[in-house]
Amino acid sequence: MNELGAQKVPFFFMIDFLKENGEVIPISELSDDIQFCFHTPKKNTDPKQYSFLRNPIPYSEYIKQFKIVHENLRLGNSYLTNLTCATPIEINLSFQEIYHFTQAKYKLNYKNQFVCFSPETFVQINQGKISSFPMKGTIDASITNAEKIILEDEKEAAEHATIVDLIRNDLSLVAQNVTVNKYRYIDELKTNDKTLLQVSSEISGDLGENYYSEIGTIFDKLLPAGSICGAPKKKTVEIILRAENYNRNFYTGVFGIFDGKNVDSAVMIRFIEKENNHLIFKSGGGITAKSNCENEYNEMIQKVYVPIY
Template sequence: MLNTNHPNFNKMDELSEKKVPFFFMVDFLVEKVEVYTEDNLKENGLSIHFQNYTNTIERRAEPKNVQLRAYLESKESYRKGYDEVQHHLQLGNSYLTNYTRKTEIEINLSLEEIYHLSKAKYKVLYQDQFVFFSPETFVEIINNEIFTHPMKGTIDAAKENAIEILKNDVKEKAEHYTVVDLLRNDLSMVADDVKVNEFQRIDFLKTNKKNLYAMSSEISGKLKPEFQRKIGSIMRQLLPAGSILGAPKSKTLEIILKAENYDRGFYTGVCGWFDGKNLDSCVMIRFIEKENEKLYFKSGGGITHLSNFADEYQEMKNKIYVPIH
């Protein structure tokens, strides 16, 4: 598995024990762990808008007619990695593999405009390098109780009986059960009395293209004494996030690194805001990155042995959107 001994995890422990507010970002492979106290966020080019914290003033920007064009890779190109993933799923090396791609896009907005105009639970703009607008909480810690809300399974909200179809789709159900089981086990490493509070909740996501329904569950537990006020130690145990990796984690990571032909970087990593007492964190998805003056949208979904190729290719396309409306 990954080396999670980055020294900044110790720094996160020190700050949380001293009740000093801070923001952190960890990339997918847990190689980059960045920690910022509140007073050095702006000087490092970070704009943050979370549920209970922001360091930016909301601009009353005029709504724009968003023009987003995606230069999708061919189905043949997508299939190469997909077949690699399916090969391992059929062998039983993985039960769920999160397979993602990088798509070049053009949009008539800057990264900063996307940040200010987007409506999302979590938004971060990092210099002029990337912006994301994530709907997915990773973990919350409130009064030494830890919560996680895995989000797995989406459908076009315009479809007739969309919610019933999503809740009863055999593949989506299998994927959701697997992630809930994985994250329940993950939380058990840092918490006692772990339980599923809510199963297969349906959330509505409004986008500039089509509206989506997404399926989530809530799992909670009471932090073990040795993990209380130790945010770094908790992240060291839980990362990478199971919902954007798969199960079992170690073997599935090997499969992803072979099947995907690009570096995820901070995409599908985790970032969080510790306010001195409680933590709110998210999975860094719905992600646009600038590379050599071109923009790329990174998106994907969970693949199981029940997956249908055309549906998975379509899901990867569906997630290329900006929540501006």
């Protein structure tokens, strides 16, 4: 990434959760089996009729994982831990069709191995300014006074504050003049069966003049993404690896492009993967000391959806 950036050669990149695997490919050399699009406007074509069935892990299994996380939070080993699960799903659409019909800010269909339709920016670099937009806090928009409820919820406010502080500290590792430009604003996300409200913030800072040749170094310092692990990051990742009984792989990693001048990238959430000829949807949420296990379980399930509407 540093080498191609220094040469101002446009490239695609993809990095997994633990920074153990990835791809860095010049745009001119990309094969047809890697498809991606960013900030695509809603298509006017009607989506194909489809069926969607989710088979979440039993609550009794989830609570065992939750207890590991919650005990570490109680002991002060973490302030916020993102706990995720793998949910088997059934859908009568191919990955190509899911990629085509879903409505999302960032979409990726990687070699028919997984498809991602993410609403969350990781970082953007535009004319030497780096910005991040962490998303923490989700509620069903159909609930009466949903926006007021989510913004006044003490647990959600604490969770969001922790992530904003973490991202601000992370950006300070690579940038100067880091500031929170917007704090806890509402994004609207449509799913196949409902609309969700998601709470976001905007944080930015200034990079040095030679950032082109340091793109890989910047991402190495910032990953894994704070919004999908927690704080403090190193210890929280250890807790995640103990509590979760599956491999995230590229889920909660990042993918993006360098266009020769600027960078745009997404956190790989809203993610369906093929595993032994079965489809697995990976989802989760942030756990704090004030979290309620049943509520977190329901949020994990709520995030298993395809945004086709």
